[in-house]
Amino acid sequence: MGQEAGRSGRSEEDGFRWLSDAEQASWRAVLRGTRLLETALDDALREAGLQLSEYEIISMLSEASGRRLRMSELAALVVQSRSRLTHTAKRLEERGWVTREQCADDKRGVELVLTQEGGAAVTDIARLHVQSVRDNLVDILTPAQFQGLGDAMAVVCDHLDPHRLTDR
Template identity: 65%
Template sequence: MVASHEPRWLSEGEQDSWRAYLRGSRMLEEALDRDLQVLGLQLSEYEIISMLSETPRQRLRMSELAAIVVQSRSRLTHTATRLEKRGWVTREPCEFDRRGVELVLTKEGAKRVLKASIAHVESVQRHLLDVMTPEQLTALGEAMALVRDALSEPRDAALGADCDEVRSA
């Protein structure tokens, strides 16, 4: 006799929360993207160049960057190609492991990310921070950190060593 497995259906409250999250997160991404498009930049492109701008040497291994911005390596490669054509990034062999490739922010890219960051921060404030209390924002951050941490373990293990780990080995 085969035991039937009844799915654990969402309660009405869980369903309402889930749907609010789905719709709200998609609408937020669209609003943030739309506000950057007036500067000729997509949210996914901004995220990449802003992550590069925050590193001490303004460079990251492509595989590490793909994990940070939660994109497949092929999608990151396509986006990097667009950014490279604009002169905002270059691709270079990893300094400490020639098998890897790093994405490097150019001076023009640094200028662009600085200009875009002003618009992006205003957009985040208007579309997210201004509609929540500080307590709600803290709760949202804590909840999403739990989700991120639970989902990132298998992804992080598949990354392999980055250039700094190879250098220190």
């Protein structure tokens, strides 16, 4: 008889590796925890009239050379489809925080450029965002737990990101 896979009642007789009870509990904690964290971070930015996805874009631009990134590269960095990034960029353009410009080295490409107003917005909003990250993640874990979480997610990113866009 094959090894039982817990609540599912399925065995490994068919050669498929089902999640154990412990694996299932961990997986569900990861899934629910990431969704709850993203919601909490989004809620904190709402008082600044911003969504997490918008802040992530202007933050990435603020750290980029020349405060500009090619749209395709930015979409990969923030894990958004190009069409979703285009819609988000439009909202940021309407605020005066970014502009779209043709790439100097490739006339077919488009870069998103952080404006002076966008840079000021990042500076103003950064404290609010970082405090929310601290309140909802960093400060509720031990330093070792936070380091372990970062290390584990870097492994996941390296596995899923063929271009190795992680910071580690």
